[in-house]
Amino acid sequence: MTTAENTQVQQEHKARLNIAAHVPAVYKAMVSLDAAASKGLDPVLVELVKVRASQINHCAFCLDMHTKDARHAGETEARLYLLNAWEEAAGYYTEKERAALALTEAITVLTDGFVPDEVYERAAAHFEEQELAQLISMIITINAWNRFAVTTRAVPGAYQPGQHA
Secondary structure, eight states, X not given: OOHHHHHHHHHHSOOOOOHHHHOHHHHHHHHHHHHHHHXXXXXXXXXXXXXXXXXXXXXXXXXXXXXXXXXXXXXXXXHHHHGGGGGGOGGGSOHHHHHHHHHHHHHHHOTTSSOOHHHHHHHHHHSOHHHHHHHHHHHHHHHHHHHHHHHHTOOOSOOOTTTTO
């Protein structure tokens, strides 16, 4: 995005509040939680999950950030384009990724008030307990980030890969 395009986006989509400036302890705790939750997980899988949750939550800021980070981690354009329809694009994602994406959707939406047993068991079949605990923690963390960004109208566009690493 060019500087002019980013300025236009900022004018049309004004941020409401800078969480990091007003509650730095909360922001630092979230950064630490995010790092701890993602530790040991495949960086590409982490970004796929973060993008998928951000799609569901309509978080433009996080979509901008995590699609850029996914590409930086080696993710392909095709898989990013098809992520919103991952169930229909079976040949593009591994069974482990598909299990993680199903779990991401179940945790993010919670329309029935719970994560269905079959979704949890599918994920548990592909992830060791420690890794599954990390995945669940990471999904919960990106959902929290999405809620901060959507509520405060964080402006997308200026993020550079690795900026918050």
